Amino acid sequence: MILGVESSCDDTSLAVFDEQSGLFSYEKTSSQIDLHALYGGVVPQLAAREHLRNFPVMLADLVKNISPSKITKIAVTCGPGLPGSLALGVSFAQSLGLILKREVTGVHHLRGHILSPFMGQNSQKNDFKSKNFPHLSLLVSGGNTILAEVDENFEVRIIAQTIDDAAGEAIDKGAKLLGLKYPGGPEVEHYATLGNEKRFQFPQAFTRENEMSFSFSGLKTSLRYRLEKLSDEALREQFNDICASYQFAIIDILAKKMEQVLFQGNFRSIGLSGGVSNNRQLRTRIGELGKENGIVCHIPEAKYTGDNASMVAFAAAVDETHTLKAINFYPNWKLA
Numbered sequence: 491m492i493l494g495v496e497s498s499c500d501d502t503s504l505a506v507f508d509e510q511s512g513l514f515s516y517e518k519t520s521s522q523i524d525l526h527a528l529y530g531g532v533v534p535q536l537a538a539r540e541h542l543r544n545f546p547v548m549l550a551d552l553v554k555n556i557s558p559s560k561i562t563k564i565a566v567t568c569g570p571g572l573p574g575s576l577a578l579g580v581s582f583a584q585s586l587g588l589i590l591k592r593e594v595t596g597v598h599h600l601r602g603h604i605l606s607p608f609m610g611q612n613s614q615k616n617d618f619k620s621k622n623f624p625h626l627s628l629l630v631s632g633g634n635t636i637l638a639e640v641d642e643n644f645e646v647r648i649i650a651q652t653i654d655d656a657a658g659e660a661i662d663k664g665a666k667l668l669g670l671k672y673p674g675g676p677e678v679e680h681y682a683t684l685g686n687e688k689r690f691q692f693p694q695a696f697t698r699e700n701e702m703s704f705s706f707s708g709l710k711t712s713l714r715y716r717l718e719k720l721s722d723e724a725l726r727e728q729f730n731d732i733c734a735s736y737q738f739a740i741i742d743i744l745a746k747k748m749e750q751v752l753f754q755g756n757f758r759s760i761g762l763s764g765g766v767s768n769n770r771q772l773r774t775r776i777g778e779l780g781k782e783n784g785i786v787c788h789i790p791e792a793k794y795t796g797d798n799a800s801m802v803a804f805a806a807a808v809d810e811t812h813t814l815k816a817i818n819f820y821p822n823w824k825l826a
């Protein structure tokens with residue numbers, strides 16, 4: 491059984507993955523959202539202090555449920571992420587490795603996300619490899635917007651990524667302008683479901699045929715100008731429609747770009763991952779994209795969309811090639 495450890499940003503998470511059954515015997519994540527919401531975003535020093543507090547409490551809970559002797563390997567996120575947060579996770583994993591006399595491997599956080607759509611579908615760990623690759627992966631989170639091709643050896647080729655804000659960042663910044671609390675994704679989604687997404691047109695940059703990048707910063711600026719011109723009363727009247735139209739602009743460009751790339755390549759499956767993939771409209775839209783094109787679409791369960799240790803343990807199990815010895819941490823570890 492592999493123990494996964496994740497603490498790259500503001501979630502402390504432990505999970506135990508049984509390679510034989512392909513199931514998780516333990517999964518727990520402690521979110522720090524309430525703390526960081528007070529400051530409107532993640533405060534790195536506070537995140538590190540919370541991880542320091544959380545790890546012993548979570549380990550105590552884990553050993554109540556799983557005998558540590560059953561753990562055969564430890565996998566920890568070594569990057570990319572916040573230096574203080576990563577260092578605490580690696581140090582925690584190393585200490586456990588020493589005590590249990592187990593190997594400690596380092597996992598790339600984004601590889602964890604990219605493989606997360608394949609979690610929990612297969613009882614045999616390599617079953618999914620033969621069916622789904624080359625795979626087109628859309629990773630959308632607070633810090634990343636990456637469209638990438640993944641081959642059967644899990645080599646990643648980045649096709650498009652954002653040149654400014656990430657999709658989640660654009661939603662969070664938009665939400666802030668609208669006076670909503672951090673993180674903005676679930677808030678905007680809530681009001682968007684009550685509104686008309688067709689009422690306003692927000693600018694969608696880089697929709698040109700061959701432009702392989704995303705840009706979301708113009709969207710936020712356009713929202714700011716729109717809000718500056720509105721009276722309080724008009725804002726109240728338009729609020730839900732603005733949320734719906736703003737969210738639609740982001741989802742629409744993600745889906746269109748994915749479709750464009752899908753036509754150009756020879757993919758056997760598509761997938762969605764990262765915190766923004768918690769969004770129901772995005773999940774539906776990408777699912778439809780798969781159906782329309784007769785291609786299987788993998789979307790992780792909602793609990794695996796944000797940062798979690800389950801995807802770290804899973805990535806270590808199915809993609810050992812891209813792990814490293816966890817003797818250090820790499821805040822800017824490149825994906826490809």
Ligand code: ADP
Binds near residue numbers: 632767
């Ligand atoms: P990172 O690790 O890059 O910080 P996460 O994978 O933790 O990102 O995802 C956090 C991001 O996901 C935030 O930007 C948040 O607003 C966004 N998010 C979470 N839930 C939703 C949702 N339902 N709709 C849209 N975005 C969401």
Ligand code: MG
Binds near residue numbers: 631796
């Ligand atoms: Mg993440």
